[in-house]
Amino acid sequence: MIQTETSTVATRLNAAIRDVPDFPKPGILFKDITPVFLDWQLCDDIATDIISQLKAKPDAVCVVESRGFFIGMLLANKLQIPLVPVRKKGKLPARTKSYTYTLEYGSATLEIHEGVIQPGWNVLIHDDVLATGGTAMAAAELVKAEGGIVAGFAFIVELGFLSGLGKISAYTQDIVSIITY
Ligand code: AMP
Numbered sequence: 001m002i003q004t005e006t007s008t009v010a011t012r013l014n015a016a017i018r019d020v021p022d023f024p025k026p027g028i029l030f031k032d033i034t035p036v037f038l039d040w041q042l043c044d045d046i047a048t049d050i051i052s053q054l055k056a057k058p059d060a061v062c063v064v065e066s067r068g069f070f071i072g073m074l075l076a077n078k079l080q081i082p083l084v085p086v087r088k089k090g091k092l093p094a095r096t097k098s099y100t101y102t103l104e105y106g107s108a109t110l111e112i113h114e115g116v117i118q119p120g121w122n123v124l125i126h127d128d129v130l131a132t133g134g135t136a137m138a139a140a141e142l143v144k145a146e147g148g149i150v151a152g153f154a155f156i157v158e159l160g161f162l163s164g165l166g167k168i169s170a171y172t173q174d175i176v177s178i179i180t181y
Contacts, residue, residue, distance in 0.1 A: 009042070009045045009046060009049045009178060010178050010179050012039075012042050012045070013036065013042065013046065013156065013178055013179055014179055016033075016035045016036045016038075016039060016042060017031055017032065017033055017035070017036065017157065017179075018031075018032040018034075018035050019031065019032070020032050031128075031129055031157050031159070031181075033067060033070075033128050033129075033156060033157070036156075037070060043070070043071060043074060044074065046071055046074075046156060046178060047071055047074035047075050047078055048078065049178055050071070050075060050126075050154045050176055050178065051075065051078055051079060053154075053176040054124070054152055054154070054174060054176065055152070055173075055174045056122070056151065056152075056174070057079060057081075058079065058081060058121075058122045058123055058124035058151050058152060059081060059082075059118070059121040059122045059123065059151075060076075060081050060082040060083070060084055060117065060121050060122075060123050060124070060148070061075050061076045061079065061081060061082075061083055061084070061123070061124045061125075061126055062084045062085075062086055062112075062117075062123050062124070062125045062126070062139055062142075062143055062148075063075075063076075063083060063084070063085055063086065063126050063127070064086050064110070064125070064126070064127040064135055064136070064139050065085065065086065065087040065088050065091065065110075067127070067128035067129070068086075068126050068127040068128055069085065070128075071126065071128070071156060072126045075124070075126055075154070082116075084112065084113075084116050084117060084123070085112075086110050086111070086112050086138075086139045086142055087110065087111055087112075088108065088109070088110065088111070089108075089109040089110070089111055090111075091111070092111050092112070092113050094113050094114070095113070095114045095115075096111040096112060096113055096114060097111065097112055097114055097142055097145050097146065098110065098111045098142075099111075099138040099141045099142050099145075100138075101134040101135065101137060101138040102132075102134050108135070108138075110135070110138045110139060110142060111142070112139075112142040112143070112145075112146060114146065115146075116146070117143060117146040117147060117148040118147070118148075119147035119148075120147065120148075120149065121147075121148045121149065122148075122149050122151035122152075123143045123148040123149065123150060123151055124151055124152040124153070124154055125139045125140060125143065125150060125152070125153050125154070126153075126154045126155070127139070127155055128155065128156050128157065129155060129156065129157045129158075129159065130153070130155040130157070130158040130159065130162075130164040130165070130168075130177060131159045131162045131164055132162045132163070132164050132167070133162075133163070133164030133165065133166065133167030133168050134164075134167065136153055136155075136164065136167070136168050137167045137168055140153075140168060140171050150171040150172050151172055151174060152172055152174035152175065152176070153168055153171075153172065153174070153175045153176070154175075154176045154177075155176070155177040155178075156177070156178055156179070157177065157178070157179050157180075157181065158177035158179070158180040158181070159180075159181055160180045160181060161181070
């Protein structure tokens with residue numbers, strides 16, 4: 001097939017993301033990334049694109065439940081580094097540390113298994129969407145509580161109008177988003 005134009009990852013991603021109005025609450029425009037997963041090549045390209053924008057290779061990637069898990073595993077695999085899940089309260093079976101925060105539509109508690117992050121590890125935090133920044137900040141606080149260094153954040157989408165960067169830019173300047181709305 002002759003390609004008449006080359007689409008960037010951001011352009012293909014933008015075309016794949018579905019806007020769902022009033023989910024999970026009235027007034028929220030939900031950025032549904034599940035259609036992205038139908039295109040394995042796009043998923044692979046997203047992970048490659050994020051990695052190409054990182055200033056340094058991290059020692060581990062910390063992924064946030066649940067939509068951070070999908071591309072997060074690709075990042076860990078391509079970088080050949082450990083993956084550390086941060087999950088909602090009550091999901092991780094062993095001893096955990098927890099952090100409670102407010103988000104765009106409610107409040108939540110996130111947890112991390114104790115003793116998984118080695119002291120001094122440079123940890124990249126990944127989630128699908130940066131909205132108000134509360135979730136990413138909670139993950140960062142959990143990484144710090146476990147002795148890790150927050151070395152970077154990587155998102156597929158940033159909702160710039162919610163000013164999430166303000167909550168996380170004090171941790172690191174290495175913050176990557178493929179698309180900002
Ligand atoms: P926040 O803590 O406000 O930055 O919210 C980020 C988290 O909530 C991420 O885990 C997202 O998956 C989810 N999220 C928040 N707002 C949206 C939105 N408008 N569309 C899709 N996901 C969202």
